[in-house]
Amino acid sequence: MTRLTNFATLGLLLLQSLVTAAPQACLDGLCSYTRGNLTAQQVSRELGPQLSRSSNIYGPEDPRFLNETARYQAYKPPVIRLVVQPGSEADIPKIVKYANANSIPFLTVNKAHGLTATLGRFSGLQLDMGLLRNIDIQRGGKTAIFQGGTFDGQVIDYLWDKGYVTTTGSCACVGMLGPGLGGGHGRYQGFYGMISDNIVKLNVVLADGSAITVSENSHSDLLWAMKGAGHNFGIVTSFELKIYPRLVDTWYYRNYVWKQDKLETLFGELNKLHSNTSHIRELAVNYGTYGVNESISSTEAVIWWSFTYAGPQKDAEKYFEAFNRIPAEFVEDGNVPYSGIPDATGTGLDQPLCAKGYEHVHSTNYLNVWNITTLREIYDLFQSKITEQPALRGSIVMLEDYSTVGVRAVDSRTSAFPWRDRALLTVTAINFPPDAALDAYATEWANQNKDLINKGSGLQPATYVNYAAGDEPLDEIYGKEAWRLQRLRSLKAQYDPTGKFNYYNPITPA
Structure with a gap:
């Protein structure tokens, strides 16, 4: 639906922090002075006429502001002073040039699910992509x-x-x-x-x-x-x-919940499944969490695990026989269209995993096998931490195993993505309503898990950039092969010499 540009007076929006977020003004020579007292009203008056009629410009006093700047990650979030929503792709170069001319840092935002703490270094204009969904x-x-x-x-x-x-x-x-x-x-x-x-x-x-x-x-x-x-x-x-x-009309899913005494048996079978079916692309993903489920136990975290198969139940059943033999507290399954799989497996639009407004102090690992001894240590630490600090009972340890058939079929040299030889992902997410008093405790726990898992893996630490916490060495994110980071740094110097895009796990000079 077309939205008319809102150029109403929105109250004074001081952009002092917009200016200080940039290391110094006009490093790229695009402007000759800094307008440190620019207001949302002024931006609307100056930039608005250049943009399409369906665009929007507003500041904190607008009733839309809180909703449009809400984020999944409330731990070290960016500071948004002004929202500009382009109504067409042609608006975006104009917005960037205007921001540069006025020394206003800008951050492109879509669904606002970035996890990394490096986003907390930003203060400025949110270039909001929410109207561009064709x-x-x-x-x-x-x-x-x-x-x-x-x-x-x-x-x-x-x-x-x-x-x-x-x-x-x-x-x-x-x-x-x-x-x-x-x-x-x-x-x-x-x-x-x-x-x-x-x-x-x-x-x-x-x-x-x-x-x-x-x-x-x-x-x-x-x-x-x-x-x-x-x-x-x-x-x-x-x-x-x-x-x-x-290729198929339905996907099959099966979700289980087990108590912790089944941990060793479960991960033994998961390792066998991973090893024996690595060539089966239809076994799209299996993943699960350690977490609290009050309907099953108010004292112990449980293990929730989900399998999805690209095809009907009759073709999938043979892969789940070993898991059916592990006594479970709960089992659910079904054949649904692929579009129904997110809701069926805990990743739908309205499910807790998508809820905004919580802190997610986190750490992550890239692995190739589940170390069962380590995963027992991780569970026991989880249990002790939520007992010691009940405010963190909403935390999870997420463990993912995606099919890698298609990923490994691509030559690793053909893109900047460096980790095609890794198969398993972990995320420790210490989740709680915003409370700075818990940050240090949560950070210590997340880092303990990361260190334990890395030690148990026998591999060099590696990090999926989209799960990065923001404190990792660059070669842990962008690849251990020296040529990768060298090439990325060279391209960064060529295409973004003044670091306008330095807020998401930035590639910095050596």
């Missing part, structure tokens, strides 16, 4: 063009109804590009690789406001970088992505 399937049905504000649940539903699928993240509430620019794990990666592996073309606005097309035939060096480290280089206004005919 999807256009191209003639021939091989690709579709998605605007920069599209999100996983929207894309899954739209394509499925049209007879197609594509690679997305697993959570329906998360934007396509947030995960995609960092690789993008998801349920279809066993078939087609990650989100980034399916990018054909990106329409990008660079730090100076220039608009370019990025593809194999245009700025191919930047395409390499944006397929794994893309948050560092520009604003993607739209992108062309491969799509595929849906």
Whole structure:
């Protein structure tokens, strides 16, 4: 629906912190002075006439502001002083040039699910992509063009109804590009690789406001970088992505809940499943959590685990026989359209995993096998921590095993994503309503888990950029091979020399 630009007086919006968020004014020569007392009303008056009629500009006194700036991660969030919503892709270069001319830092936001604490260094203008959500399937049905504000649940539903699928993240509430620019794990990666592996073309606005097309035939060096480290280089206004005919009408899911005394047996069977079925792309993902479920136990955390299979139950059953033999507290299953899988497996739009407004002090690991001894230590530590600090009972340890068939079929040298040899993901998420008094305790616990898991893995520490906490060494995020970081730093100096895009796990000079 078209929205008229709101240029109403919104009260004084002091942008002093906007200016101080930049290391110093006009490093790129784009402006000659700093307007430190710029107001939302002034921005509306000056920038508004340049933008499409459906755009919006507003500050904190507008009733929309709190909703549009709400974030999934309340731990060290960015400070938003002003929201500008482009009504068309053509607005974005104008917004960037205006921000540069006035020394206003800008941060591109879609569904606001970024986890990293490096976002807390930002104070400035939120360039909000929420009005740019068009999807256009191209003639021939091989690709579709998605605007920069599209999100996983929207894309899954739209394509499925049209007879197609594509690679997305697993959570329906998360934007396509947030995960995609960092690789993008998801349920279809066993078939087609990650989100980034399916990018054909990106329409990008660079730090100076220039608009370019990025593809194999245009700025191919930047395409390499944006397929794994893309948050560092520009604003993607739209992108062309491969799509595929849906091969089945339903997916099968099965969810279990076990008590902790089944831990060793469970992870023994999970390791066997991972080892014996690594070539089965239909076993899209199995993942689970340690967490509190009051309906089962008010004193002990339980283990929730979910399996999803791309096909009907009759084809999936043989893979679950070993798990059916482990006595469970709860089991549910079903055959549903692929578009119903997020809701069925805990990652739907309205489920707790998507709820905004909580602190998620976290740590993460990339592994290849579940170390059962370590996972017992992690469980016991979880139990002791929530007993000692009941305010943290909403915390989870999430453990993920995606099919890697499609991921490993892609030559690792062809993109900036560095971890195709890793198969398992962990996230320790210490979750609680905002309370700075708990931050240090939560950070210590998250880091204890990270250290225990890394020690038990026998591997060099590695971090999925979209799960990064923000305090990791760069080679732990962007790859241990020296040439990777060297190439990324060179491209960063070329395409973003003044660090306009330095708020999401930034690539910094050596």
